[in-house]
Every structure is written in C-alpha cells, then in structure tokens.
Amino acid sequence: MAKEILFKGRKPEELRALGLEDFSKLIPSTERRRIRRGFTDRQKKLLSDIKKDPEKFHKTHERDMVIIPEMLDANLGIHNGKEFVHIKIKPEMLGHRLGEFSMTRRRVKHSDPGAGATRGSKHVPLK
Numbered sequence: 001m002a003k004e005i006l007f008k009g010r011k012p013e014e015l016r017a018l019g020l021e022d023f024s025k026l027i028p029s030t031e032r033r034r035i036r037r038g039f040t041d042r043q044k045k046l047l048s049d050i051k052k053d054p055e056k057f058h059k060t061h062e063r064d065m066v067i068i069p070e071m072l073d074a075n076l077g078i079h080n081g082k083e084f085v086h087i088k089i090k091p092e093m094l095g096h097r098l099g100e101f102s103m104t105r106r107r108v109k110h111s112d113p114g115a116g117a118t119r120g121s122k123h124v125p126l127k
Contacts, residue, residue: 005090005091005092006091007026007091007092007094007095008026010026012069012072012091015069015072015091015094016069016070016072018069020035020068023035023068023069023094024036026095027066027094027095028095031066031095031096031097034064034066035066035068039065040062042061042062043062043065046058046060046062046065047068047070047071050070050071050074051070054073054074054075055075056075057075057076057077057086058074058075058076058077059076059077059079059084060076060077060078060079060098061079062098063078063079063097063098063099063102064097064098064099065097065098066095066096066097067089067093067094067095067096067097067098068094069094071089072089072090072091072094073088073089073090074088074089075087075088076088076089076098078098078099078101078102079102080102080103080104081104085101085102085103087101087102
C-alpha cells in the first residue's frame with residue numbers, strides 16, 4: 001500500500017480547495033508575508049499559464065516564487081543561471097520557493113593539472 005502524502009495533515013485535494021489566505025496560515029511567516037504582499041506580474045502570468053495547461057512544460061526565471069497548491073503536479077523548468085532544470089511540483093514542495101529546487105552551483109570536480117601548471121603540482125607521489 002502506497003504511503004499517503006499529507007501537508008500539515010491535509011490531502012492535496014483539500015489544499016487545492018483552500019484559498020490563498022487559508023493556505024498562507026499553514027506555511028512559515030516569510031512565505032506568508034510574500035503571499036500577502038501579492039505576486040508580481042511575471043508570477044501572475046506563470047500562474048495563469050499553469051492554470052490553462054498544467055501538463056505543459058513551463059519555463060520560468062521566477063526563482064523567488066512561493067509554491068502554492070494551484071501549482072501541484074505542474075511541470076516547470078526553473079532557470080539556474082545556465083539551463084532550465086526540470087521539476088515536477090509535488091505536495092512536499094508546498095510553501096517552499098522554486099529556486100530551492102534548482103541549484104545554481106555544482107560540486108567542483110578537479111582533474112589533472114592544466115597547461116602551465118608548476119612543476120611541483122605535476123608531481124604524483126608513489127606512495
């Protein structure tokens with residue numbers, strides 16, 4: 001039997017039925033203030049595009065947008081500065097910001113010393 005996903009004791013269907021004001025009471029204060037201040041024009045356009053076609057892949061640069069129940073199961077491409085990272089919005093993501101799921105920095109992977117390296121850096125110990 002699959003585990004049922006709940007957000008603060010509510011199912012995703014119940015969350016979709018809630019208004020923004022009621023949903024904002026369930027999330028932390030910084031996100032609550034952000035919702036109370038209202039969305040920007042670009043964020044409103046993204047929300048309207050998601051409402052029109054939730055299955056479509058929507059690209060966005062709005063990393064500071066709070067994830068709300070209307071966005072559940074949407075396919076988004078969130079820009080990380082170089083490329084669009086594909087994200088499917090799940091109930092666990094509610095109340096977070098889009099940018100949290102699209103990391104801007106990667107782990108540094110060093111290889112052999114490059115051209116012009118000093119003699120000492122080319123030395124590889126035998127033991």
